[in-house]
Amino acid sequence: MRIERSRLDDVVCFLPEVRHADERGWFVRTLDVAVAEKAGVDVRRFLQDSQSRSRQGVVRGMHGRAGAGEAKLVRCARGAVLDVLVDARPGSRTFGRSAVFRLDDEEGRHLYVPPGFLHGFQVLTEWADVCYRIDREHDPAEDVAVRYDDPDLGIRWPAPVTVVSERDAGAGSWRQLLRRLGTVPAR
Numbered sequence: 001m002r003i004e005r006s007r008l009d010d011v012v013c014f015l016p017e018v019r020h021a022d023e024r025g026w027f028v029r030t031l032d033v034a035v036a037e038k039a040g041v042d043v044r045r046f047l048q049d050s051q052s053r054s055r056q057g058v059v060r061g062m063h064g065r066a067g068a069g070e071a072k073l074v075r076c077a078r079g080a081v082l083d084v085l086v087d088a089r090p091g092s093r094t095f096g097r098s099a100v101f102r103l104d105d106e107e108g109r110h111l112y113v114p115p116g117f118l119h120g121f122q123v124l125t126e127w128a129d130v131c132y133r134i135d136r137e138h139d140p141a142e143d144v145a146v147r148y149d150d151p152d153l154g155i156r157w158p159a160p161v162t163v164v165s166e167r168d169a170g171a172g173s174w175r176q177l178l179r180r181l182g183t184v185p186a187r
Helices: 034-040 174-181
Strands: 002-005 014-015 018-022 025-028 048-055 058-065 072-078 079-087 100-106 111-115 118-123 127-134 143-145
Touching: 034 174, 048 111, 058 079, 072 100, 079 111, 079 127
Parallel strands: none
Antiparallel strands: 002 014, 014 111, 018 025, 048 127, 058 118, 058 143, 072 111, 072 127, 079 100, 079 118
């Protein structure tokens, strides 16, 4: 498993390598605690696994958690998504910056999302299954969200957006989140 650092502070990508391939297909290790620990990620603290299935064009996001936040380990087990992160940690060197990652079932990239980030994705294939490992129990009272099309974030979704949940369509703006955090962006 290879480790890649992101241009966003504390975001890490893990790229598994096929361990065995033959006429049946292939076998790959999708998680290695020792490799994660070398990258400074304690994967033993994850408490919940979740999975979403979405159709092409769907956007889920941009979601985060208030309070202590939550760390996630995200991968796409079926299909492909464009995964987007925004650093919403006041005081971070990369505060207000975003980065995009292609997650798919071919490369098997895992994305470590530290607490304090907004996270979302758009489905690029007919269907996609996204798997999340989360380090805290979900508390809906701590949910925060910013509209996926907020002009201040400037996220360029690669395809027309086909479906967005009511919650995501009604999410607040980046500026509203900044007021809540009591800060201004570094952009």
